[in-house]
Amino acid sequence: MFLVTxxxxxxxxxxxxxxxxxxxxxxxxxxxxxxxxGTGTGGMCQFPPPDLPPVAKTxxxxxxxxxxxxxxxxxxxxxxxKVHASGKGSGANPIHGDFMVFxxxxxxxxxxxxxxxxxxxDGRWAIEIQAVQCxxxxxxxxxxxxxxxxxxxxxxxxxxxxxxTEVSVFQPHSQHWERMKRSGDGFWLMGDGTWxxxxxxxxxxxxxxxxxxxxxxxxxxIQNDVVIHGNGVQFSLDAHLPH
Numbered sequence: 199m200f201l202v203t204x205x206x207x208x209x210x211x212x213x214x215x216x217x218x219x220x221x222x223x224x225x226x227x228x229x230x231x232x233x234x235x236g237t238g239t240g241g242m243c244q245f246p247p248p249d250l251p252p253v254a255k256t257x258x259x260x261x262x263x264x265x266x267x268x269x270x271x272x273x274x275x276x277x278x279x280k281v282h283a284s285g286k287g288s289g290a291n292p293i294h295g296d297f298m299v300f301x302x303x304x305x306x307x308x309x310x311x312x313x314x315x316x317x318x319x320d321g322r323w324a325i326e327i328q329a330v331q332c333x334x335x336x337x338x339x340x341x342x343x344x345x346x347x348x349x350x351x352x353x354x355x356x357x358x359x360x361x362x363t364e365v366s367v368f369q370p371h372s373q374h375w376e377r378m379k380r381s382g383d384g385f386w387l388m389g390d391g392t393w394x395x396x397x398x399x400x401x402x403x404x405x406x407x408x409x410x411x412x413x414x415x416x417x418x419x420i421q422n423d424v425v426i427h428g429n430g431v432q433f434s435l436d437a438h439l440p441h
Contacts, residue, residue: 253357266307272384276302278330358407363407416429
């Protein structure tokens with residue numbers, strides 16, 4: 199019992215620290231470099247067109263790879279940032295102005311504050327970035343399964359105003375919530391294929407944002423590689439965070 203309690207405390211501390219790290223991206227501006235890595239439909243976060251989340255297709259959102267230190271494994275997937283660029287730097291294609299970007303990939307070699315733009319261009323340009331709540335409007339959180347079945351789940355949460363930092367699935371047979379694990383490619387994982395009881399659908403899920411808000415949704419079915427809509431939930435606009 200003592201070991202279980204200690205382990206639970208460590209897990210709880212890890213999630214609290216993780217949420218604080220994500221919130222700091224909203225609370226502070228960071229200076230870095232803007233570079234280019236060329237157009238492409240792929241990326242670590244696996245948001246290939248035409249299935250980009252609705253928010254990524256609006257407001258003139260530019261697609262970027264976020265630097266690895268501020269990606270926090272894959273929790274940065276789907277986040278939105280405001281960029282301020284003065285046009286100072288070197289190269290043929292300066293980055294300037296104030297605009298918003300959508301994170302679809304990671305830049306492993308980039309330092310904190312830096313973005314690699316999914317565009318054709320040249321140069322290294324001074325930028326300043328700060329996370330903002332994604333302008334989702336009236337759109338709701340979406341889901342996408344990959345390689346999943348009733349005994350194994352690999353679930354992507356998409357189009358959320360704030361990043362989802364925790365997902366739990368309600369197990370009716372045990373009457374408790376089971377926390378999913380985060381994968382390195384932007385999904386949530388649960389199960390190893392050896393469960394005695396299959397996951398039941400519609401599947402009841404609980405989503406948590408870094409500011410502590412928790413919402414519940416129902417996913418109607420497990421269907422791989424298609425965008426699925428639940429009952430229609432979205433995180434609230436947080437007046438204490440930039441938007």
